[in-house]
Amino acid sequence: MKRAVSISIGSSRRNKKVEVTLLGERVSIERIGTDGDMEAAALKYKELDGTVDAFGVGGADLGALVDGKFYPFHSVQKMVRYIQKTPYVDGGGLKNTLENKAAGFLEKNIKGYLDQHGRKVMVTLGVDRWGLSKSFVEAGYETVFCDMMFALGVPLPIHSMQGLRRLGALMIPIVTRFPFEWLYPTGDKQNERTPKYEKYYQWATVVTGDCLYIKKHMPDNMQGKVIVTNTTTPEDVALFKQCGVKYLITTTPVMEGRSFGTNMMEAALTAVSGKNRKLTWPELTELLDKLGIEPQLQELN
Numbered sequence: 275m276k277r278a279v280s281i282s283i284g285s286s287r288r289n290k291k292v293e294v295t296l297l298g299e300r301v302s303i304e305r306i307g308t309d310g311d312m313e314a315a316a317l318k319y320k321e322l323d324g325t326v327d328a329f330g331v332g333g334a335d336l337g338a339l340v341d342g343k344f345y346p347f348h349s350v351q352k353m354v355r356y357i358q359k360t361p362y363v364d365g366g367g368l369k370n371t372l373e374n375k376a377a378g379f380l381e382k383n384i385k386g387y388l389d390q391h392g393r394k395v396m397v398t399l400g401v402d403r404w405g406l407s408k409s410f411v412e413a414g415y416e417t418v419f420c421d422m423m424f425a426l427g428v429p430l431p432i433h434s435m436q437g438l439r440r441l442g443a444l445m446i447p448i449v450t451r452f453p454f455e456w457l458y459p460t461g462d463k464q465n466e467r468t469p470k471y472e473k474y475y476q477w478a479t480v481v482t483g484d485c486l487y488i489k490k491h492m493p494d495n496m497q498g499k500v501i502v503t504n505t506t507t508p509e510d511v512a513l514f515k516q517c518g519v520k521y522l523i524t525t526t527p528v529m530e531g532r533s534f535g536t537n538m539m540e541a542a543l544t545a546v547s548g549k550n551r552k553l554t555w556p557e558l559t560e561l562l563d564k565l566g567i568e569p570q571l572q573e574l575n
Contacts (some may be wrong), residue, residue, distance in 0.1 A: 276301045278541040280309035281318045281536070282332025283308055283454075284354070284486075290505055296546045296565060303534060303542050305332060308404040312353050312454075320356035329354075329362035330537035340401050340442035348499055349454045352382035356362050361551050365536030367558045372536070372567065373525045376482070376502050377413035384500070384521060391479045391498065392416075398424050398483030400438045401446060401529045406482060406502075406525075411435050418478070423471050424487050425449065431474065469493045485510055492517065503568070505535040515574040522572045540566070 276299055282288075283482050287306035308314040312334075337346040371387070375571060393415040399406040400419035408463065411417055411434075419432040421441060431436055470491035475481060481488055481545055482502035489510065497518035499504060504526045506514075514522055528538045543561050544553055553561070 275299075276328075276542075276545040277326045277329045277335060278303050278538065278545040279322060280305045280330030280332040280360065280538040280541060281308065281315050281322075281498065282306065282330075282334075282535075283310055283312055283315050285309055288505075290507075294542070296542060297561070299546045301542050303545055305538060305539060306536065307333070313350075316353045316356055319354060319360075322358035322360070326360055327550075328541040329360050330520065330535065330541035331364040331536055332537050333521055334364070335366070335402065337366075338401050338442070338446050338450065339366055339370065340392055340446055341404065341439050343442075344444045345442075345450045349452070351567050353509055363540040363552055364400075365538075365540050367553060367555055368526070368536040368540045369403050369407035371555055371558045372539075372569075373403060374409040376406055376451075376523065376525055376569055377415070379523065379571075380412065380480070380500070380502070383571050387500070387521070388479065393480075394418075394478050395480040395482060396420060396474050398481075398487035400432070401442050402415055404482060407438065408435065410480070410482070416478070418474055420471065420474060421447070423474075424483075424490065448555065456479040466490070467492060483493045488492060488523035498575075511572070511574070517560035519574050522574055523569050524572075525569045527567060527570060535546050 278301060284307045285357045286309050287303050289307050291304040293300060335347055336350055337344050362390055390492060395410045395415045395417050397407050397419045399421050401421055407429055422428040422430040429482060441561050467489055468491060472493045480502060484503045485503040485505045488501060488503055494517055497519045500521045501514060501519050502523045505525050506524055526534055526536060543558060
């Protein structure tokens with residue numbers, strides 16, 4: 275059996291382990307949270323290095339890929355410094371292959387609903403999900419990118435990919451040197467929710483991005499909204515349902531009640547490939563096509 279392990283600096287309350295069959299190969303998929311402790315994560319990688327088939331880097335990104343250029347997050351890079359043998363991925367490959375199918379999936383499955391309510395999308399952090407962002411823009415959606423709000427607390431919306439490119443060019447080289455916890459909730463902070471920027475949530479028909487970012491400032495009233503995300507637990511789904519969300523689309527498959535992060539799923543595909551290295555985007559696309567993996571739709575209300 276292959277084994278893929280995501281070591282996350284997120285909350286250990288979100289831990290999960292399942293076994294699945296991919297391309298005829300049995301794979302153990304496991305998430306281990308360290309509650310915001312990067313050094314504990316680094317030591318866990320060191321402990322398991324060479325004993326598992328692939329690592330996922332969870333709760334953090336190794337860097338940001340903005341319009342084809344990679345900017346490393348310096349505070350996160352040290353977390354993987356002990357890894358010598360096992361290939362590791364942070365989900366960037368799936369963010370730019372699987373997630374760019376999201377807009378087309380909505381068009382195929384809920385076109386009538388979008389025709390009725392409008393194609394308006396709020397993206398919590400566009401530079402973190404370039405493929406996802408691009409898919410909605412190319413599908414003709416009115417778009418608001420909330421990068422300045424969710425990453426820096428500055429209430430300044432961005433309305434175009436050109437604006438997102440400019441932001442990336444100006445800010446990413448700077449913010450990638452910040453401690454990662456300044457930019458993204460880690461540990462128990464992942465369980466906190468402070469409603470904010472409500473007018474953008476209410477304006478949008480579709481709210482998309484990282485699940486923790488969506489929840490971070492989500493208002494109690496999300497009546498009729500469509501959420502496109504991943505890494506959802508049963509508790510997340512219950513919260514979305516309680517707040518009135520109409521449709522939940524997860525870009526990664528739901529397994530035993532939850533969808534794992536892109537890093538976890540990319541690690542699973544890396545493990546089952548048997549190549550003992552990070553897969554290229556064309557290789558990931560080929561595997562996704564063979565498996566028939568596409569976003570999944572849940573009607574909550």
